[in-house]
Amino acid sequence: MSDFAPLRILTIGLEPKAQQTVEAACDGVEFTRVHNVEEFAQSFEHWDDEAFNAIFCGPGIEGMAGIELAQVLLNQAPGTIKYYVTITTDRYEPRLLVKNGFTAAFVLPMDAPLVKKAIQENVLSGKRKERSFRTVKLLDISGGDQLQFETFLFLPKNNKHIRYTAANQPVEPAKIEKMQARQMTQLWVDHRDMNKFYQHTAKKLRQLGDEGVSSTERQEKLKDCVRTLFTDIFDSSVKADFDVGRETIKQCENIISNYITKGVSSNWYKKLMGAVGEAGDTYNHASNVSTFAALFAIGIGHKAPEDLAMAGLFHDLGMTQIPDELQNVREHELTNEQKQIYYTHPEKSVNMIKNKRIIIPDSVEKAILLHHEGWHGRGWPKQMPAARLSEEAQILSFADQFDYLTRFEEGRVRLTPLDALEAIRKTGSINPELISQLRKLLQKDTELSKSA
Ligand SMILES: [Fe+2]
Numbered sequence: 001m002s003d004f005a006p007l008r009i010l011t012i013g014l015e016p017k018a019q020q021t022v023e024a025a026c027d028g029v030e031f032t033r034v035h036n037v038e039e040f041a042q043s044f045e046h047w048d049d050e051a052f053n054a055i056f057c058g059p060g061i062e063g064m065a066g067i068e069l070a071q072v073l074l075n076q077a078p079g080t081i082k083y084y085v086t087i088t089t090d091r092y093e094p095r096l097l098v099k100n101g102f103t104a105a106f107v108l109p110m111d112a113p114l115v116k117k118a119i120q121e122n123v124l125s126g127k128r129k130e131r132s133f134r135t136v137k138l139l140d141i142s143g144g145d146q147l148q149f150e151t152f153l154f155l156p157k158n159n160k161h162i163r164y165t166a167a168n169q170p171v172e173p174a175k176i177e178k179m180q181a182r183q184m185t186q187l188w189v190d191h192r193d194m195n196k197f198y199q200h201t202a203k204k205l206r207q208l209g210d211e212g213v214s215s216t217e218r219q220e221k222l223k224d225c226v227r228t229l230f231t232d233i234f235d236s237s238v239k240a241d242f243d244v245g246r247e248t249i250k251q252c253e254n255i256i257s258n259y260i261t262k263g264v265s266s267n268w269y270k271k272l273m274g275a276v277g278e279a280g281d282t283y284n285h286a287s288n289v290s291t292f293a294a295l296f297a298i299g300i301g302h303k304a305p306e307d308l309a310m311a312g313l314f315h316d317l318g319m320t321q322i323p324d325e326l327q328n329v330r331e332h333e334l335t336n337e338q339k340q341i342y343y344t345h346p347e348k349s350v351n352m353i354k355n356k357r358i359i360i361p362d363s364v365e366k367a368i369l370l371h372h373e374g375w376h377g378r379g380w381p382k383q384m385p386a387a388r389l390s391e392e393a394q395i396l397s398f399a400d401q402f403d404y405l406t407r408f409e410e411g412r413v414r415l416t417p418l419d420a421l422e423a424i425r426k427t428g429s430i431n432p433e434l435i436s437q438l439r440k441l442l443q444k445d446t447e448l449s450k451s452a
């Protein structure tokens with residue numbers, strides 16, 4: 001197929017929502033849509049491995065399970081990228097789908113950003129010279145570094161990337177200092193340059209005699225682990241029993257000790273800034289809230305920061321059972337009727353955990369259930385008075401709001417950690433004592449990082 005031929009995508013049995021998500025990410029692509037067995041049988045004879053740039057399948061072909069579809073397609077088009085995309089979580093078996101031939105499996109709406117990224121990077125890119133950017137941590141780049149690639153800033157209000165440093169020239173120290181002074185935490189790199197970026201960080205770590213991994217990689221690995229954890233919870237081919245539940249908790253504890261609480265005592269602020277700013281998809285949100293909640297807990301001397309980390313990982317699991325249309329509305333724009341539904345998600349999170357026979361400490365369960373309740377007594381779903389909120393629930397609630405305010409999102413200006421704290425204080429949702437403890441922490445560490 002030449003570079004100039006139009007891109008062609010085949011969709012088989014996609015649910016309307018999934019079809020929409022895929023097509024929205026594929027501007028100007030020619031689609032062939034198969035909706036039922038007859039169409040499938042008819043179209044099947046007329047194409048081979050070269051015919052499509054990618055194939056997207058869903059559960060919409062009656063009598064044809066995803067796994068069967070995978071096997072048929074593997075024969076017909078072994079070299080073509082094949083994705084499985086669905087909105088149906090109760091019969092979703094990602095592991096088996098991939099084992100049987102799909103390149104990857106996605107569940108919506110959680111994985112919508114990943115579907116878009118997969119399309120940009122693996123289907124459109126290279127053919128269309130479209131640019132797709134990845135974030136890298138500012139902590140991995142220093143003034144004077146000679147980078148083999150360009151870096152970019154992202155302007156969320158205009159949804160645009162602009163070049164910040166040039167390739168093959170030393171990075172001006174002033175540029176990095178300026179970003180640090182503004183508590184900015186990340187830069188963007190063209191996804192095709194990521195190998196060069198990894199070579200750069202590996203070389204730098206070697207020179208420093210550091211055996212660890214770069215901040216960027218640590219954050220990426222954490223996100224991958226969180227996705228695997230969630231996928232296992234959703235995978236209906238994994239049976240729900242106490243052994244599996246215990247395995248899930250073990251998986252969760254490994255994530256926490258390897259990525260969240262490790263090395264915090266000497267590096268609190270660095271750890272915090274390593275997580276600030278990540279775009280707000282489901283997995284980033286879970287890993288960020290988990291990281292922030294654990295860091296704040298450590299910072300104020302809480303006895304079990306691991307519990308806060310666990311609550312952070314699971315707090316919004318139940319969002320997957322909230323209708324899509326409510327998830328796309330900003331929280332403050334929800335009507336009261338919509339709020340009644342939206343704020344069932346903490347309870348749904350706990351139910352999902354219990355249905356999978358995962359046993360969590362009581363304080364974690366309470367924190368999850370109360371993460372949208374507020375000190376002002378006007379929170380959701382129960383307008384619980386301050387006296388009935390736990391310290392863990394308040395830390396989790398703070399971490400949740402903190403992530404929302406400090407992350408990059410199209411069309412919205414992100415806040416620095418200290419400004420975010422001020423904004424949260426003003427809502428009255430958090431105990432003023434906790435706010436002043438956290439303010440001291442953030443101020444102290446901001447000062448330290450400036451003088452370092
Ligand atoms: Fe929530």
Ligand SMILES: [Fe+2]
Nearest residue numbers: 285315316400
């Ligand atoms: Fe949340």
